[in-house]
Amino acid sequence: MLTRRTLGALAAAALARPVAAQAWPPRDLTGIIMWGAGGATDVVARALTPHVEAALGAKIVLQNRPGGVGAISVQAVHAAPADGLTLLYGAENPQLHKVLGLAQIDYADFFPVNVIARGVGVIVANRDKPWTGLKALVDEISANPGRVRMGATGPGGLPHVIGAMLNAVTPVRVIAVPFDGEGPGLTALQGGHVDFMPVGVAAAAEHIRAGRVKPLAVVNPEPVPSLPGVPPVTADFPGFARYLPWGPFYGVWVKRETPAPVRARLVEAFRAGAANPAFTELMARNGNVMMNIAGEEADAFLKRWQSVTSWLLQEAGAAKRSPEEFGIPRP
Template sequence: MIRRLLPLAAILSTTALMASQAQADYPERDINATIPWGAGGVTDLVARSVIPHAEEALDESIIPQNRPGGGAVIGVNYVRTQRPDGYNILIGTQDTTLYPVLGVADFDYDDFSVLNVIGQGLVVIAVPADSPFETMEQLVDKVLAEPGTIRMGDVGVGATPHITETIIDSATDADFDVRKVTFGGDGPGITAMLGDHIDFMPLSLPPAVEYLKSGQIRGLAILANERIDLLPDVPAITDALPEAENYLPWGSFQGVFVRKDTPDDVKQTLGDAFETAIGDPQFQDLYNNKLGGVTLNLRGDEAQEYIDNWQALTTWLLYDVGAAKVSPEEFGIARPQGQ
């Protein structure tokens, strides 16, 4: 019996057709969304608020999974090592842009494609409701007078508390030396503050708003150069530390990422779904009016430019105060003009 072999061109054509068909059918099953921070924090809150709208646009389920640890390294690296097929996405934050200069990990978002920068939040420096600190000036004076004794809630190197501490340090004439107590996210940090286990914590505003409004914790300063309508009684940090204005506006951001070598049409499908989700009036109201952030909904070159600018501003800030292990120049990050 003689077997006839298909020509190579026919085999390649058939394979390409099958691959194209598979991608055209995307998504065919549930999509996993890794949140590299713990439950109750700003990233978790934003992710779980936007995902239902993206599910509607995709007509498929997106399963959120918290994988906290290592300043988001564990969760980010998990997605980084999964198949680039669009079934593992990352709801990431700013921290990953700082890994190389801080010596936290040997990767950053160069291994990913950003599908959308969701938005940027503000930061509030908060204390327990019964704290003796009534103003930001009092807290700073106490830290400077008794270095290494005041307990600050933290969530890891390069995260919101760390950068806020660095900005305060840069805006004072002395070393802002605190005793750091590390948690897996803003949520556990707030719980510790409610129990008076820490003296203060810089928090992303979204998970802190209701606690501030109810009086369970108090805000000493907003990391901005003016007060905000959402919390009109909380002063801007520049009231106490005018030099902080050099680094403002600053805040954490959230974005949607996939591995860089994910097929382009899959990226397009996911990007379209999240653009629709972030533009949904219900999510817009939540993020902008209830959580005190600013939705950005950036895609493509605009999204990448935003991340590059954020990385440059913050890495050079860390380097100038001695917090970065190596110069950003070693990674091709140019110093921002005017800094």
């Protein structure tokens, strides 16, 4: 029999559940950014987060933790409790860690709170170099093999993948100089410490507009509206077409085991933040294509990207282990 006391307790519990749900998060969140300050991932993370904080009603304390081509930050978030309070602000790199022999963890071990946008690559050079296009750069590399310096971010980074594409289309031999992200690499490029670097348009756009670096080509089958006058790589090297469209992407993840109500709260907040007009305008201006997807839709995108890029590296001879070993299907 239900007594008055029992009924009262049930009613109190029913009222308490929404309050408890609304009380999450219990403290500030930590957002670990995969790459260094000034790179594309950092730019996207710091532009998006204030809008997410407004929707979430809590602060997200951002930390740059580069290293290991993203493996250090991935491991840090993977080792954290599955409570949704530690977020990974990442890019595409972990999807290649297995085939490059860097790590055994990829985004299959995480829940995609939001795949924010996908980007386009651009090959930029030191502004004092005489090259006016990609063909001139390749001619210089061919005339001086092993002497032209390319800024890189390590195996699986955007420069590495685009370099593998270029080498598959027209064999080149350069000196790869590694940096902890596109931001430090672009700083070195401006200082003349490297000669050219493939980077995301998001990281390079302001430098290009200010004349601090020189764009040679966008890694896209057609020009990019945010960089008028910069030709696509296919203009000089049609062989690139088999790999395109291709580009980096940016997103936010938590551990896969995070409770469903917490994941739903994060998805809602990041979806609202990514839809903010000021943020979407910034992303368009930097040459990014908004996605704003989560859950199963994001998982499908991530698996497709992994399939295409892993097999690209395998065919170019840049993979250390075959995608077949990990059950990654051919695209």
